[in-house]
Amino acid sequence: MRVQTGVSFLFALVLACQAKKDYSGYQVLTTGKLSPVQVDALRNLQTSDERFDFWKEAHPDGAADVMSSADHLTALKEFLTKHNIDYSVKIQDVGEAIQISEKPSPTKKSNPNARYNLNWDEYGSHDDFNEFIEEIASQNSWASVRSIGKSVEGRDMKVLELTKGGSGAPNIFIEAGIHAREWIAPAVATYTVKELVENYDSHPEYLDNFNFYVLPCANPDGYEYSRSTVKSGVSDSPCSDVFCGYTPTSEIESQNIKAFYSTLSPVPELTVCFHSAANLWLYPYGYAYDSYPDNVDEIRRLGEDAVDALNAVNGQSFECINSAELYPAAGASDDYYASLGSRFVYTPELRDNGFGFVLPPEYIIPSGEEVWAAWKVMLDKIMPNKE
Ligand SMILES: [Zn+2]
Known part of the structure; x- marks a missing residue:
């Protein structure tokens, strides 16, 4: 993804939050193709609700990918349903996916x-x-x-x-x-x-x-x-x-x-x-x-x-x-x-x-x-x- 800042910096870096986190049970949902109205709804969600992590931003005729913890998954699904946004599970368990990606440093x-x-x-x-x-x-x-x-x-x-x-x-x-x-x-x-x-x-x-x-x-x-x-x-x-x-x-x-x-x-x-x-x-x-x-x-x-x-x-x-x-x-x-x-x-x-x-x-x-x-x-x- 590209940096999205909305501020006057020429470009910006994002550093990680300093808190340990376990992603067990987190899921990534992917949407179907989005209408402009659905894009607006998802962008509002993205900027107003920190429970959800957008792996792929919403854009017209595209799909968005959104990660949620198990605790908030129901709320996310309700939001999508309310806005008639089709979705499916992209990553069933982010914690497991990370373990697969993450191997010890090469030696x-x-x-x-x-x-x-x-x-x-x-x-x-x-x-x-x-x-x-x-x-x-x-x-x-x-x-x-x-x-x-x-x-x-x-x-x-x-x-x-x-x-x-x-x-x-x-x-x-x-x-x-x-x-x-x-x-x-x-x-x-x-x-x-x-x-x-x-x-x-x-x-x-x-x-x-x-x-x-x-x-x-x-x-x-x-x-x-x-x-x-x-x-x-x-x-x-x-x-x-x-x-x-x-x-x-x-x-x-x-x-x-x-x-x-x-x-x-x-x-x-x-x-x-x-x-x-x-x-x-x-x-x-x-x-x-x-x-x-x-x-x-x-x-x-x-x-x-x-x-x-x-x-x-x-x-x-x-x-x-x-x-x-x-x-x-x-x-x-x-x-x-x-x-x-x-x-x-x-x-x-x-x-x-x-x-x-x-x-x-x-x-x-x-x-x-x-x-x-x-x-x-x-x-x-x-x-x-x-x-
Ligand atoms: Zn990027």
């Missing part, structure tokens, strides 16, 4: 020859991401790691810079994990790095012609909180502005990213912000209906081509749509990057697969593979001297 012990902990069979930790990019940097003269600041809790925010393309080559920025519980996002961002670097021989033109800047985990405190403290992937740290966690200091990470991004010259040709979980490939602007960058035609074309390639890999059914068509949301980072002049900006909402945010780890590699197919299309099309 080199299982493979003594591994150069880093991170593997894509399990969800890594923030330390694993940093170790991975440090290792990539130590092995390649054209790779380096830049610290762009610390999180509220003091975690190092690190960007991997792959600058083999050299001065003046088009820059590409990859941001992932700004929403803590969207675990698949950092996993796919790091998978992309692995493919670019460790499979270089299969496609040298990408690293040779572009410079890549990758922030694998844009919200490290929230990420770590969501995966350990609360033993859950669904802490109260959603994409919506109606939940606890907005504090003035939660903006530090955003400020770090903004300051770093402003140093990139030329302005990134392509900026990709990984989120989940809606099987969408969003393009700007998202702050209002019918508001687009001047070059929206080429943005849409490239996005649609990328999605075609993605869907062909594993038979997924991603769609490329304008962010505001999902729901208008002011203050999302993709709009910010587009407003700075990044030519192509996309927010992939990675796989749902019926699991929402608690995507089991066996889907990491298929997700990485299909997104890589999208990368190839995008990079081939914007390759210098090929236009």
